[in-house]
Amino acid sequence: MPIMRAAFVSRFDDANPLAALAVGEQPEPTHPADDWVTVQVRASSLNHHDLWSLRGVGLRAEQLPMILGCDAVGVDPDGNEVVVYPVIPTPGDPRGVSILSEHFPGTLAERVAVPRSNLLALPAGLAAADAACLPTAWLTAWRMLTTVGRVDDADAVLVQGAGGGVATAAVALAAAMGKRVYATSRDAAKRERIAELGATAVEPGARLPERVDVVVETVGAATFDHSLKSAAPRARIVVSGATAGHEPKVNLRRVFAMQLEILGTSMGTPDELAALLAFCAERGVRPVVDTVVPFSEVADAFARLHSGDVFGKVVVDHTA
Ligand SMILES: NC(=O)c1ccc[n+]([C@@H]2O[C@H](COP(=O)([O-])OP(=O)(O)OC[C@H]3O[C@@H](n4cnc5c(N)ncnc54)[C@H](OP(=O)(O)O)[C@@H]3O)[C@@H](O)[C@H]2O)c1
Secondary structure (H helix, E strand, O other), rough: OOOEEEEEEEOOOOHHHHHHHEEEEEEEEOOOOOOOOEEEEEEEEEOOHHHHHHHHHOOOHHHHOEEEEEEEEEEOOOOOOOOOEEEOOOOOOOOOOOEOOOOOOOOEOOOOEEEHEEEEOOOOOEEEEEEOOOOHHHHHHHHHHHHOHHHHHHOOEEEEEOOOOOHHHHHHHHHOOOEEEEOOOOOOOHHHHHHHOOOEEEEEOOOOOOEEEEEEOOOOOOOOOHHHHEEEEEEEEEEEEOOOOOOOOOHHHHHHHHHOOOEEOOOOOOOHHHHHHHHHHHHHOOOOOOEEHHHHHHHHHHHHHHOOOOOOEEEEEEOO
C-alpha cells in the first residue's frame, strides 16, 4: 500500500494530548466517491480542534489511526493552487457533515483527499502560508461576525480571549470592517499585541467604556458572565467554542431583560470562505501568524499550541 508522512492520533490521552500524537507513515488517502480528488498539501495550520482529537473528543477508538489537520492549501491534480474547504458531507454524522480529521483523513500529511467541489482557487497575492490559516479559525470568526452576528448593524464588538486563532481573526476582521473592537486577555503581552491589531485591550472581566452589539465568545465558562454584562440591548453573543469550560452560569434575567441573542455557530459555508478569501485579498488583511514550522517539526508546533503561549496561528510548511 503506498504510504506518505503524516501527523496522526495513535491513541487518546485526555490528560496529556501531546503523548497521543504520532508522526510517521500512513496510507495514501483513498477516494470514497468518483468526484473526490487528491491535493498535494503545501501548507496547513493547527487548530485547537487537533488537540481535542488527541484527547478523544469527537473520535472513536475504532477510527484510529486518524490523520489530524483541518486546514490546507495545496495543488490539485490539474496543477492549480487551491484552498481546501474542510467541511465534508457525511451522512452517518448527526450534523450531516464532518470536518476533515473527524471521519475522513486530515490535512497534516503530504496529501489529502476531498470532493472536488471543496476546492477554492487561491486568490492572487495571498501566500499559501497565510491562506492555510483561513478555512477553520478565520472562517469561523468571519461567520460569527457576518452571517450570525450581523456585524453590519453593530458599532462595537467584544472578543474574548485575545490570543486564540478565532479571537485574533475576529479582532483583525472587525477592525478592518471599521468597528470599535474590545478584546480581553489574561496576559499583558497579548493585550499589547491585540491592541496593535486595532482593539482596545482589557483584562478579563473589566468594565468596558460602552456596551457592545456583538460578542465573539470562544472561551466559555471563564468569560461568559462578562460577555452577558458587556452586551448592549439586543446584542448577539455568538459562541463557537468553549476552551475554558462549556457549562457557564447564565443569568437568564439579563438575557430576557436586555433581549440578548445567544447564538451557536460552527465553521461556515463555501460561499462564506470565498467571501473571506476575497475580503483578505482585496483589503490587504492577513492572518496573524504565531509561527511557521517545517513539517519535520510538527510535534513542536503541537507543543506550542498546547502550551497556550501562542498569539495567532501556528502554520506548518509542508514544502520545507
Ligand atoms: N465551532 C467551530 O467551528 C470552531 C472553529 C474553530 C475553533 N473552535 C473552538 O474555539 C475555541 C478557540 O479556539 P482557538 O484555537 O481559536 O483558541 P484557543 O487556543 O483555544 O484559545 C482561546 C483563548 O482562550 C483563552 N483562555 C484559555 N483558557 C482560558 C481560561 N481558563 N480562562 C480564560 N481564558 C482562557 C486564552 O486567551 P488569553 O490567554 O488571551 O486570555 C486563549 O487565547 C476552541 O474551543 C475551539 O475548539 C470552534
